[in-house]
Amino acid sequence: MQQKAPEIADVTGSPPLAPDAVRAKPVGAPLVRMEQVDKVYANGVQALRRFDLAVGEHEFVSLLGPSGCGKSTALRLIAGLGPVSAGRVVWPEAQGRAMRPRDDIGFVFQEPTLMPWATVWSNVYLPLRLEGIGKTDAGPRVAAALALVGLGGTEHAYPRELSGGMKMRVSIARALVTEPRVLLMDEPFAALDEITRFRLNDDLLRLWQSHSWTVVFVTHSVFESVYLSNRIVVMAASPGPAVGEVRIDAPYPRDEAFRTSQPYNQYCREVQARLHAAMDS
């Protein structure tokens, strides 16, 4: 469904959507499932308890919850960073082949997490280098990843020479360089100013639509999650099963007009209410 841009779009100056803009692919079968997952850290802190989550192929899922609710932990467990204490994380074979975590998962941290001693190029090259791919072979892939995030021409810059938004773009380019099927993002834009965050949100959505990735996006922002996702999973303040789930049926592509529309506000209210319930639980 092509979204009708209301008049307000002209006021904000958003470009009109092309009628044949790339559509998001329909959500497919589950690509990854968390089944009754418990996570207790070595210091005794319980981060997750009997947590279930299924993420469909091409889906954009946001994990939303108050800080300390275990959303980052869930994301890290999906990425295979650390063992689960109970339950399991399953990757059903998708599209006839098993997942290869090394290639198929891209992870974006809250901080850009770049190597300060390496140039932008070397930072993006890192995943390929660790795989043993030579610089010459990696060249076109690194260039392509940088071009995707709009950073062509900054290859020789060092991270400290970049703004916060650009560092985050480098971080995203690094996650994309292996051409992953799943993008795991841990509050990637939380530390950015609002203007930069909106721009990166738009860019991320555009990339997601054209590349049909699966995205699991951790955030504490109701507005961001509504703007981006197919589906929002609201997590409880104390570890336990997710307390709510909101499907955002607004069509893609979404833009500034959606951000100011009536349905958007209604979704935000609904998610907000779920979040309040989660905090009280």
Added chain:
Amino acid sequence: MASSLSERSADTARATGTARPRLSRAERFERIVRIAAPLAIGCLALAAWEAIVALYAIPHYILPGPSLVLRSLIDDWGTLFPSLLVTLQITLMALCVATIGGVALAILFTTSKWIELSFFPFAVILQVTPIISIAPLILIYVDNVYLALLICAWIVAFFPILANTTLGLRSADHNLVDLFQLYGANRWQMLWHLRLPSAMPYFLGGLKIAGGLSLIGAIVAEFAAGTAGAGSGLAYRILEAGYRLNIPRMFAAVILISITGIIIFMAFSLLSHLVLRRWHESAVRRER
């Protein structure tokens, strides 16, 4: 990804704008003062020293004036310079061994907590026991005097490199460690591409300290070896000149040792700057 041009162009300018900014008048003045002020104080002190020696007619075997020290430095160059080379050789050799040993042990420490727990206390013991008290023992048990001197200088220089590098190897960004794990990095890759670069600023800081300490270690060991030693280092020259009441030569030798220390320090500061200048906060000029 069609990012806005304004953000891009401004940031790209920052990213690629490596042109040296023109110094303001105040900055140029500060630069001159930074060199001129200590130089002026030094000259004043030397002039005062010379004046006092001349005014009170102090005999040169009690306190020689700076001019006499300088003359002695030139006249005795034939004996002092070879001694300087000997001391320098011991210093640099000790530093070299300390660097290799310190870094290797630090890497070993990070691979196993048990190794660190077992060995680190002994490294501390070596460090806190004054070298002047161990040197005579080492000289007794090690027949080769050169080797004994080397061991003494090494003991002093070793610890800062070990301690700093160990700290540095441990201080790699935890998220980056996770990222490396996610991409299936093996231990070697983790060490080479992540831990060693992370440790670099710490290591270079340790090296700067160790450079000065290895010189001190070498001199102290030469003193302990005394005239019984190989008898050719700068400390030996100081002892020898002392017995002969050749005070100007003692001063000349001390000056040579100081200059050597300064050069070592400056060389490692320069090295540190060159390695870190593009990325580490300590070496990057702040834009105001």
